[in-house]
Amino acid sequence: MADSSQPPLLEARNLRITFRRGRREFAVVEDMTFSLAAGQTLCLVGESGCGKSVTGNAVLGLLPQGSGRVAGGEILFAGRDLVALSAGEMRRIRAGKISIIFQDHAASLNPAHTIGRQLTESVRTREKVLGRGVSRREAYGESLALLERMGVTSPVWRMRQYPHELSGGMRQRILIGMALAKKPLLLIADEPTTALDVTVQAQILDLMSHLRRAMDTAILFITHDMGVVAEIADFVLVMYAGQMVEYDYAGGIFRNPLHPYTEGLLRSIPQPGRTGERLFAIEGAVPDLENLPPGCRFRERCPYGRPLCARMPPVTQLETKQVRCWRFAPGGEKIEA
Amino acid sequence: MDILAVREIKKYFFAGTGLWGRPARAIKAVDGVSLTVRRGQTAGLVGESGCGKSTLGRTILRLFAPTAGRVLLGGEDITDYPPARLRPLRRKMQMIFQDPLAALNPRLTALAAVETPLRSYGQGKEERRRLAREMLRVVGLNASCEGKYPHEMSGGQRQRVVVARAMVLEPQFVVCDEPVSALDVSVRAQVLNLLRDMGERLGLSYLFISHDLSVVYYFCDWVYVMYLGKIVEEAAREEIFAHPAHPYTEALLSAVLLPDPGQKRVRIILQGDLPDPLNPPAGCRFYSRCPYAVPRCEEEPPLRELRPGHRAACWLH
Numbered sequence: 001m002a003d004s005s006q007p008p009l010l011e012a013r014n015l016r017i018t019f020r021r022g023r024r025e026f027a028v029v030e031d032m033t034f035s036l037a038a039g040q041t042l043c044l045v046g047e048s049g050c051g052k053s054v055t056g057n058a059v060l061g062l063l064p065q066g067s068g069r070v071a072g073g074e075i076l077f078a079g080r081d082l083v084a085l086s087a088g089e090m091r092r093i094r095a096g097k098i099s100i101i102f103q104d105h106a107a108s109l110n111p112a113h114t115i116g117r118q119l120t121e122s123v124r125t126r127e128k129v130l131g132r133g134v135s136r137r138e139a140y141g142e143s144l145a146l147l148e149r150m151g152v153t154s155p156v157w158r159m160r161q162y163p164h165e166l167s168g169g170m171r172q173r174i175l176i177g178m179a180l181a182k183k184p185l186l187l188i189a190d191e192p193t194t195a196l197d198v199t200v201q202a203q204i205l206d207l208m209s210h211l212r213r214a215m216d217t218a219i220l221f222i223t224h225d226m227g228v229v230a231e232i233a234d235f236v237l238v239m240y241a242g243q244m245v246e247y248d249y250a251g252g253i254f255r256n257p258l259h260p261y262t263e264g265l266l267r268s269i270p271q272p273g274r275t276g277e278r279l280f281a282i283e284g285a286v287p288d289l290e291n292l293p294p295g296c297r298f299r300e301r302c303p304y305g306r307p308l309c310a311r312m313p314p315v316t317q318l319e320t321k322q323v324r325c326w327r328f329a330p331g332g333e334k335i336e337a
Numbered sequence: 338m339d340i341l342a343v344r345e346i347k348k349y350f351f352a353g354t355g356l357w358g359r360p361a362r363a364i365k366a367v368d369g370v371s372l373t374v375r376r377g378q379t380a381g382l383v384g385e386s387g388c389g390k391s392t393l394g395r396t397i398l399r400l401f402a403p404t405a406g407r408v409l410l411g412g413e414d415i416t417d418y419p420p421a422r423l424r425p426l427r428r429k430m431q432m433i434f435q436d437p438l439a440a441l442n443p444r445l446t447a448l449a450a451v452e453t454p455l456r457s458y459g460q461g462k463e464e465r466r467r468l469a470r471e472m473l474r475v476v477g478l479n480a481s482c483e484g485k486y487p488h489e490m491s492g493g494q495r496q497r498v499v500v501a502r503a504m505v506l507e508p509q510f511v512v513c514d515e516p517v518s519a520l521d522v523s524v525r526a527q528v529l530n531l532l533r534d535m536g537e538r539l540g541l542s543y544l545f546i547s548h549d550l551s552v553v554y555y556f557c558d559w560v561y562v563m564y565l566g567k568i569v570e571e572a573a574r575e576e577i578f579a580h581p582a583h584p585y586t587e588a589l590l591s592a593v594l595l596p597d598p599g600q601k602r603v604r605i606i607l608q609g610d611l612p613d614p615l616n617p618p619a620g621c622r623f624y625s626r627c628p629y630a631v632p633r634c635e636e637e638p639p640l641r642e643l644r645p646g647h648r649a650a651c652w653l654h
Contacts, residue, residue: 047521048492153609167610168386197385197548199607202592206606224522227551227594250598268526269596270555278533279555281526285491 008035009078009218010059010186016072017051017058026290027071028054029242031315036235038185039212041219043229043250045265046239047286052222055239056188059220060100061090077186095129099179103191105171109163115174116159119143122178142181150177151207169200176207183215190222205231226269230254238262241287241297248321258323260302296326339412340510340542341374341397346406348389348396352615364614366392368566369406374510374559379536379543381557381574383550383589387611389566390546394512397544398430399423410510428458431503433532435515437495441487447473447494448483451501458506472505473498475538476531493524497531504535514546529556550593554578562586565614565622568640572647582649584627621652629653 017029029051036042044052057063059075059082075082077098085093102108110118120139127134134142140159147155150173163171172192179187189208193201209232212219223229229236233250238259246259257263267280284301287293293300295310302309304327313326348367366389374380384390395401397408399415407416415426434440441450451469460468473483476497487495496516503511516532517525529552536543547553553560560577562570562585570583581587588605607626612618618625620635627634633652640650 047523169610197611198550198592199385199588200610201594202604202606203608206604225594226522226596230596230598231594233598254596254598265522266596268523270526270529270551271595278530279526281530282523283527285493285524286521 006037006040008076009038010220011035011076012055012059012073013076014073015055015058015070015075017054017063018069018071019064020067021290024290025071027242028068028289029058032073032239032244034237034244034247036186036218036220038218039216040234041212041221041232042235042237043221043223043233044237044239045223045226045229047224049241049286049289050239051242052239053190056100056190056220056222059186059188060094060098061085061087062100091129095126096182097184098186098188099182099184100188100190101172101175101179101192103194105168105175105195106163108175109171111163113162114159115161115163115166116140116143119146119159119174119178123181126182146177146181147174150174152177167200168196169203172196172200172204173207176204176211180211180215180217184217186218186220188220188222191224192221193228194223194225201228208232226266238265241292242289243297243324244315244322245298245324246321247323252321256321258318258321258328259298259325260304261298264301264303296324338376339373340376340410341372341544342407342409342412343370343372343397344407344409345369345371346393346396346408347404348392348401349404362615365566365617366614367396367403370563370566370568372561372568372571374542374544376509376542377536377540378558379545379556381553381560382544382546382563383548383553383560384563385548385611387614388563389614390563391514393563394432394514394544394546398432398512400432424457428506429509431506431508431511433499433503433511433513433516436519437492437499438487440499441495443487446484446486447478447490447498447501450498451505454502454506468505469501472501475535476501476504477527491524492520493527496520496524496528500528500531500535504539507539508541510542510544512544512546515548516545517552518547518549525552532556550589551595562589565611565617567622567650569623569651570647570649571640576644576647580647582643582647582654583623583651584629584653585623586649588628621650 012032012034015029015032016027018025018027032055044055046052058070063069070083120143123139123142124134144155147158152158152173193204196204221232236248236250236253237244238246240261246262253262257266264282268282270279282301287297296313299305299309308326313324314329315322315324316328318328346367347369349363349365352362352364370393382390396403407414410430448469451472452465455465455468478494478497482494517528520528535541545557554574557574560572560574561568564585570586581590588607591605605628609626612625620637624630624634638650638652640648642648643654
């Protein structure tokens with residue numbers, strides 16, 4: 001459903017990711033197809049365990065070694081299949097083209113080293129992988145400039161501080177700075193504001209959209225928060241239990257949600273100005289990925305469930321939107337009859 | 338009639354014992370807070386992490402001993418009660434925590450977890466079991482969940498067990514500390530509805546601690562906004578959302594992201610972070626981040642009534 005005016009920078013085609021537990025191998029992501037062009041933001045939305053982070057990690061080859069693997073499909077980055085890359089080639093991609101930031105800003109920094117040491121080291125490692133050399137002094141200068149650009153106050157002093165001496169917002173700003181220092185073509189942001197306070201979240205989102213405009217970076221933004229999605233997304237892909245259930249322009253998702261899960265998700269969010277007696281709630285819980293029921297994965301929680309849903313619904317294209325639901329599948333009515 | 342009244346309560350923590358007998362530095366986590374919760378109503382306590390809202394919740398329930406001030410539960414001053422006298426009162430006041438996995442004993446099944454608090458209050462084994470079963474049904478957990486351990490349950494189920502455990506004693510007053518923050522979006526609404534239903538069923542009063550204003554708007558009758566250990570604004574729900582008076586409340590409200598991309602509003606983006614509570618700024622504590630700061634703010638503004646029931650601590654008003 002990509003914007004056809006621009007060639008996609010990142011494209012996933014029929015992506016299937018499996019995890020192994022003991023001897024059993026089960027799919028955590030199935031049949032995922034999406035694309036993202038330069039300067040655009042695609043949000044992967046869903047609940048914990050729906051496969052959104054795994055999808056982001058798979059792009060950078062960061063699946064847990066030994067248990068997780070891309071079992072099918074391809075991930076194309078500027079036309080190259082990332083799945084087929086050697087470890088060395090992937091390192092060069094990570095060093096120069098694609099960055100990732102995680103939710104847990106405390107775990108992403110080494111507690112035993114100063115911010116300055118970590119920043120300069122990351123600059124030097126990157127240059128080394130890319131086959132260029134850079135002196136300590138140059139790396140220090142670049143790091144300092146980066147802190148300034150991120151709006152970090154008194155950067156010279158911050159360079160001498162340890163991660164625990166900084167607030168969460170400050171740490172996340174530094175990580176975003178590190179991720180964007182190399183001017184990546186693609187940024188994968190995995191719940192970057194979830195652990196932050198609302199006022200700090202507003203600062204970080206503001207910073208990200210500012211940097212995106214300045215650098216034309218494409219962003220794959222992973223979140224569960226529909227408010228954040230409304231703020232930054234150009235396109236939205238809603239995931240449920242390892243599958244895409246709805247994929248559209250942001251406006252199409254919010255104004256005309258078709259999949260019952262998207263609809264329920266939007267209706268269940270309390271909104272200032274709307275104090276109904278009860279909130280709309282999607283009953284039940286997400287199915288276990290190791291023991292999925294056959295057919296539509298949302299069937300047991302769906303208010304529109306019907307016998308046909310015992311079969312896996314196909315993905316239907318409706319103008320700009322893709323939706324995986326029998327209610328919108330052409331001929332769905334007939335098959336049922 | 339107020340179920341809870343807190344008067345000028347303070348809770349200081351001391352950062353280490355001073356070197357060579359120097360006095361230790363005090364972290365003034367809660368610094369002179371007064372609030373009331375009316376019977377059958379829900380008061381919301383909003384603020385960012387580190388503002389002291391959880392400490393306040395725990396001090397009210399006497400999980401921490403207050404440094405100063407009074408706590409009145411149903412008109413009874415419980416501030417100086419020794420543990421033995423508090424025990425019968427603990428039945429009336431319960432707490433629901435943010436992280437159900439941390440709040441539940443991993444070695445107790447759902448049924449045992451709900452049964453345990455009853456042990457302190459003299460029911461027989463059969464009776465305890467019956468009450469616990471009944472409460473599990475009320476919170477929407479069926480018989481197949483009774484024997485499950487926390488790790489075998491989903492996040493939503495665990496939080497239902499935590500709710501059941503608090504409610505089985507039929508409390509009058511419950512402190513909910515970020516009860517839905519750790520839950521998935523689709524489960525959040527289920528738990529909020531459950532809390533609301535339980536409130537009506539038992540005639541409960543809640544103190545609802547949260548950083549999420551949209552949840553507070555849905556759930557609370559009265560709202561207190563806390564910043565760095567102090568209440569900076571309080572008002573009825575409709576009033577505070579329609580006419581926020583304190584710049585901090587205004588910024589918090591403008592930072593709420595609505596699931597509607599068309600609704601682009603002017604967003605007030607605060608600079609910087611919450612100041613270090615060890616060295617709070619002199620004068621107005623919000624001074625360093627306030628977009629409207631004027632010289633007078635170097636003097637601390639009192640909490641003043643602007644309209645009946647609506648109070649704010651800001652020189653602008």
